[in-house]
Amino acid sequence: MKASVMLNAAATPASPALVLRPWDAEDVAAVVAAYRDPVLRRWTSSRVENEVEGLRWVRAQQRGWATGTRFSFAVLEAHPRPAFRQVLGNMVLRDVAPGKSSAEVGYWTAAHARGRGVAAGALEAVTQWAFDTFGADGLERLELLHEVDNTASCRVAQKSRYELDVVLPAAPPTYPLDGHLHVRARA
Template sequence: MNASVTLHAAATPTAPALTLRPWCAQDVAALVQVYRDPDLRRWASAPIESADDGLRWVRAQERGWATGARFGFAVVEEPLDAAPPRLVGNVVLKGAGSGKPSAEVGYWTAAQARGRGVAPRALAALTDWAFDAFQAEGLEGLELLHQIDNLASCRVAEKSGFALDRILPSAPPAYPLDGHLHIRRLRR
């Protein structure tokens, strides 16, 4: 898969347009800043506390693109004024490939961008791209998992057309609580 893919989510009456593009080393400072948010750190699987941590994370995203195992996108807000674009989130497609009927999506939103529709718009752009890019290889559905107490992720899933499929049992220590599995099927 080409790592130069760029996706877009149009502006709304209350929020600027979004650009989704592969992560790069220039994102490290903004990534470290975003990860200072305790709510994000609560849900994140790997803490990012320094520029070195951030660079390792970005390099892992780049390797994911190179191997086709993981397609991570920085979500960047395009301000209406002359301000520079700013990092507001992340969306990722994991496990898509030849002969695989399902893949997993994930996301997070920076604290300053929550409540403005960033996650649903970015997830919609990723979902459309995933089905377009991988339908010919057999992709039929996308899975979205979150811990049962992450109510914001549940709302994003529902707004984005991912129906609750079932409750998953906890698997400590990585998943100390039960989880929700949401699924979105390819609409033909």
């Protein structure tokens, strides 16, 4: 899979127009800034404290594209001049393999972009891309997991037509609370 994929999500009454593209080294400062947010840190297992760790994080996303195992997109607001596009979040498709019927989606949204429909718009774009790109290889369903008290992620899942499938038991220390597993099947 080439890392030159670019996705677009049209503006809706609930979300801005978006551009999704693979992460690059120019995004390191935006990643570091996003990870300074305590709300983001509450929901992610990654830690990015400085530019060195930010570059390591971006390189890990690029390796995922190179190996075809993890497709992570920088989510940006569409702007006629690309130099003025600001990073709004991250969207990832992982655990994709030929013949495997399911994969997982995940995301985070930068503090300055929350409440604007960014996560739902980006999730819809990646969902369609995943089924279009990997459906012929057997991809039939996408899974979205979050802790039960992450109500914002639950709303994003519902807006994006990911149905609650099951409540998963806690698995401390990594997952100290029960989790929700939302599923969307290929149409």
